[in-house]
Amino acid sequence: MILDVFQVLIAAKKALYSADKNSLATHGLHTELIYCLSGQRSISAALNTFGVQAESKHVVVVVIDDDGETFNTIATLIDGKHGNLDVLKDISDTEKIKKMCD
Template structure:
């Protein structure tokens, strides 16, 4: 687990936890759809996350939308997934970058988490928590390139992390 302070939004933080061998994705998806997930969390398909930096860019955008009372989705945490995607289509973004019934490698995000909420998150996700440093080695680059439409020429002048972060940051103006 790592806590990131969001400097552009004083008083806000984002905690990220990475799990492998998750066995209850179906139940987590059902709880999200029913609106009964407690605490509220963002569940990423971790295979599509090369590093934490693009997630932090998405977190900034989600908090900005919330501060403007302009969320495109129902919750701040679904807004985080939506803003991480390269798509302007909410359902496609949540389907592609969120978890599904068979997801077993999951990145979990929680804004402004208390110690109790982090404990509840660990109890909620049935899997093995691993170090966030494993993200780059476990990312599926071919899928990331496909979903973000990143070309080989672009990777000659920037990293995968930079290309994804650029898509996250610029999605609304493209």
């Protein structure tokens, strides 16, 4: 559901801004980031669209405020290969994205 890393950067900036202003729409910074990725105003719809599903084959991991160990810890929990974000355009489901934007 993500075509470019720019989407993630904008969502992260919006989430951090909301957290700074104590105006989160969700209960946490990471769910706020997922909420900001969605064009919808439904938190559950955002989580269903951008959250990890049982059938997910590709996952973008965002670590905010990394202390140097957080990413390494998370990386060991992921069962799969780490890849470069340059492949997002190749692995994105553009038809599903178009449908969501309609």
